[in-house]
Amino acid sequence: MPAQLDHTIVHSSDRFASARFLTGLLGAPEPRAYGPFAAVPLANGVTVDYADSIVASDRIVMQHLAFLVAEDEFDEIYARITDRGLPHWGDPGHTEPQQINHRHRGRGVYVDDPDGHSLEFLTHPYVTDE
Structure with a gap:
């Protein structure tokens, strides 16, 4: 297995x-x-x-967590992000503020959690062989 x-x-x-x-x-x-x-x-x-x-919060090493969600779930998540006025980006480098992306035949958005971990929500897995 x-x-x-x-x-x-x-x-x-x-x-x-x-x-x-x-x-x-x-x-x-x-x-x-x-x-x-x-x-x-x-x-x-x-x-x-x-x-x-066990270390100070300014020493927590950022992690990236990507969550594959259905289209309707993405809509609900994105609504929660915007309803809360959370900063979000269309890219992991934070150069596309308050946007979503349409990469990989789907949609995606990035938001940082309270400790700076990058949470990505995407509707289609990354396509590597096309």
């Missing part, structure tokens, strides 16, 4: 605040406590586990 991603750990200055930021955008249930983590289960069985960092 090929390897499957089961979970990833994301360091944060406040595990539940960061987990709630993500679940709030996704329209997902409240994160659950799992040991030292605030766990956010995703539809494909992968869990994003937020952990309180």
